[in-house]
Amino acid sequence: MAVFMNEQIRASEVVLTGLRGEKLGIVSREEALGMARTQGADLVCTSLMSSPPPCSLMAKGKAKAAAQKEAASARKAAPGQAAGKSGGKEKVKELRFTAHIEEHDYETKLRQADKHLRSGKPVQLVVQASGAKEAAAAKTVLERLVADLKEAGVKETGLQTGGKGSKVKLNPR
Structure with missing residues (x-):
């Protein structure tokens, strides 16, 4: 209100x-x-x-x-209400990458994604690209991630590529 x-x-x-x-x-x-x-x-x-x-x-x-308090209580109540209606839908962990990621950073994020998937939580992988030249690199990073995580997770969505990068959602196996 x-x-x-x-x-x-x-x-x-x-x-x-x-x-x-x-x-x-x-x-x-x-x-x-x-x-x-x-x-x-x-x-x-x-x-x-x-x-x-x-x-x-x-x-x-x-x-x-009073308005701030009411807004805060509405925000607090909203996730619970949504979960009740949709059958306990949980939050998706989003992991962000850059198109030209260093190898050790890639390994760290890969371990995080693997850990979330193995604990039964879905993961959204987002690779950001700043232009058309980086879009191809972003898609390559995302394809590599999906291949590396195939034992822990399965794609819910296909690779979604846009102007700002690419993303994919993985659900636990």
């Missing part, structure tokens, strides 16, 4: 509620903003579904803190 405060409110008139919940009726936006300033408060609108929108005066900072 979006919270609009002070100058973000664009309606010419608002239905205003005071600091202690008293109904102040329909007032102009400028008058409501003036009242908020004189009382050291914020003018807060949580719904734009009606005309004029309902707004209330709130202690300075309370509305923003």
Whole structure:
């Protein structure tokens, strides 16, 4: 839910509620903003579904803190809800590579991918390329990774190649 405060409110008139919940009726936006300033408060609108929108005066900072808290709890609840609906779908570990990766870096990332796959977790392998010349190198690195990980994982998607690089998702065997 979006919270609009002070100058973000664009309606010419608002239905205003005071600091202690008293109904102040329909007032102009400028008058409501003036009242908020004189009382050291914020003018807060949580719904734009009606005309004029309902707004209330709130202690300075309370509305923003409440909105942040609500957004945080929504983010926290979202992964759990999604997992419940889709049958426990887990997060995919993404490992990023560059098209011209050093051998020891390649080996390190390969071990990480192997470890995740063997523990039963899917892996998304992304090879970044900065241009058309590197795109072929990116695809080569990705094909090598898939070949090296064939005992631990199986491709869910084919090699996906785009302007910024290539990617593939591997599921555990």
